Structures are given as C-alpha cells and as structure tokens.
Amino acid sequence: MFAQLATTGHHAGVSSQIRRRPAGAPTLAAIAEAAGVAVPTVSKVLNGRSDVSDATRQRVTDLLLRAGYPFPEPDPHRGAPPAGLVDLVVPGIEGSWATFMLAGVEEVVSEAGKDVVVTVAHQRPGTADWVDRLIARGSRGAVLALVTPSPEEIARLSAAGISVVLLDPGAEPTPGVPTVGATNWAGGYAATEFLLALGHRRIGVVGGLASHRYGQARIDGHRSAMVAAGERFSPELVRHGDWTRGGAVLAATRLLTSKRPPTAIFACSDRMALGVYEAAAARGLRIPEDLSVVGFDDLPEARWITPSLTTVRQPVREMGSSAARILLRLTEGQRAGTDRLELSTVLVERASTAPPRGPDTADPVD
Secondary structure, rough: HHHHHOOOOOOOHHHHHHHOOOOOOHHHHHHHHHHHHHHHHHHHHHOOOOOOOOHHHHHHHHHHHHHOOOOOOOOOOOOOOOEEEEEEOOOOOOOEEEEEEEEHHHHHHHHHOEEEEEEOOOOOOOOOOOOHHHHHHHEEEEEOOOOOHHHHHHHHHHHOOOOEEEEEEOOOOOOOOEEEEEEHHHHHHHHHHHHHHHHHEEEEEEEEEEEOOHHHEEEEEEHHHHHHHOOOOHHHHHEOOOOOOHHHHHHHHHHEEEEEEOOOOOOHHHHHHHHHHHHHHHHHOOOOOOOOOEEEEEHHHHOOOOOOOOEEEEEHHHHHHHHHHHHHHHOOOOOOOOOOOEEOOEEEOOOOOOOOOOOOOOOOOO
C-alpha cells in the first residue's frame, strides 16, 4: 500500500509531526488518505490522544508503524471524553426557532444529568470543521439541527463512536441515521386548504431554499390541496427566498408586482412571512383587507406583529426533546426505536387572513 503513497509534501497544522517523519516515510496526509480519515485524526493517534475510536486507532496505528513512525502509547487520562456532555450542532443561534429547539434538547439532557455543548456548523479559515471539533472534544452523541451531514461526515462521526440524530435535515439523510421533524406536507396542505375555504383561489407561495426537503414538502402540501380542491396549481405563483426576511421581501415583491397578483400568500416560515408583510406595505397593501398571509412555525413573532399572523404551528421544542431522547438511547447502546419521527402540525388562525375583497378567480384547470 505504501508504494502508492506520496513521500513528500506538507499539511498545514501538523508541521510539528512532519519534523518527526522518518526519512523516506509517507506524509501524514498520505497515511490519512490510505486510512480513509482526516489528517488531524492521524495526528491525534500519533500523539496518543484518546478521542479516536478503537477501530480507527488500530487502522491508523498499523499504517504508522509500517511507515516507521515512533509515537507514544495513548494516555488514558488525557483528552478523556466528558461523559456528561451532549453536543447540539446548529447552523446559527439567532432567532426564536433555535432558542425553542435548544430549550427542548436541554430539558431532556439535564434530566439525564448531562449538559449541552452548542457547536455552530460554520467553517472559518484556520479553524477545524465541526466534525473535527466534536471528535476532538470526545463527544459521544450529537443532535444536528437543520444541519445535513454528508455521507463522508457521517462515516467520520461513526468511526469516532459518535451517535447522531438529525432534526429536520435539509436533504435525504444517510440510511440508518434517525431523524426527527414535523408533518411539513400536512402543514402546507392545511395552510392552503384554509385559504381556499376563505374563498382565495390565486394563492402565492414564498418558499425557502429549493434544495431543502422540509421546505419542498410544505410546497408539495400546498400543491396537493390546490389539486384536491379542483384548482390549478400555478408554478409561477411560487417564488423562493432563502429563509430570510430580506429574501422573502424580494420573492413577495415579484408576486405582488405580477400582472395577476395573488390575493393570499403562504410563506413557508414565520420569518419569511414578516418579509411578505414588508413587501405588502411597500405596495400600499393592507393585511388582511388586500392580502391574506399565512406563515409556518408559530414563533413568538407571529403573535407580536400587527396584525397577528395566522400560521402553521410546528412543535419545535418537542422536536428538540424527542431528538434528545433518541440520542440518549443511542449513547447508552440502545436502539433508536424509529428511523423517522414526525410530530404533528396544526393551523393557528389569527388576524392576518380574511376572505378576498371581491371574487377571486384562478387560472382555469387545463
């Protein structure tokens, strides 16, 4: 195997180990490639760190020994995994959604006598990625909220003995990894069914990133409700933002400035619904007199804004609690119990919706 490995080169962050490389031996980067791990993992084995799974340690150790690298035996007292910690990995910590979800995770974890460590899954120059940070910390379990790991990242976590539960992943998860979410399709269906019952027929949709499966499920629910009611689903009435208020302003403006603007808009998150409010105000439209709006989430902002927002409530706190319970079972060597857990959504009617001012006619069904 080593005949195929490069024997020259340098890898940032492990220069102290390069100086220890025996003459003619493969680089750490070459050994990492042969072992199917990251270079920092090889460095940890070389330095006797304990935060590496047994299988990975043995595989890397065999390669290092064959290459002639000298290194100490692992020190069981250095870098020992903190058994009382559970990781929560999130894309960001701003906003009410993250706060409610964290509260649900923390409640369950604290009842089990453990603490939560929050890790933001961003990559900054000169810093280790979030997977390496979990491995270096000796984590034994993590809830990944709105973070979709790649198969390679899942493999690295598994090799390090880290159990994982996904909370609303953006893409189809790796088979065998348990997920927790809400009934997104049913929520989209309920939002549209409600607007149809009020008399709306030309209903716009402001979606999030088109690549996110939970957002697409909400749009699919909207489409199904339109078809079930005998109405034509109009793709031109669907505009995608990026889950931000600013992105929703742009998407809603495109809808409201079209030749035949909608009389109602279903925003696939409460945060984007606020952007719809802003776009409507810029056009001089009143809510709900001129435009009805339905959101999705039922965050506190939905009650604070004027008029208060009709929205689809998803049990964010309960989703966090459920993910934490599954994770604790996994870290104790038990089965997850389910590959996919979906908690029910429910429509909450408030003041942002009303019947259209005049007859609302949609495009005819083909």
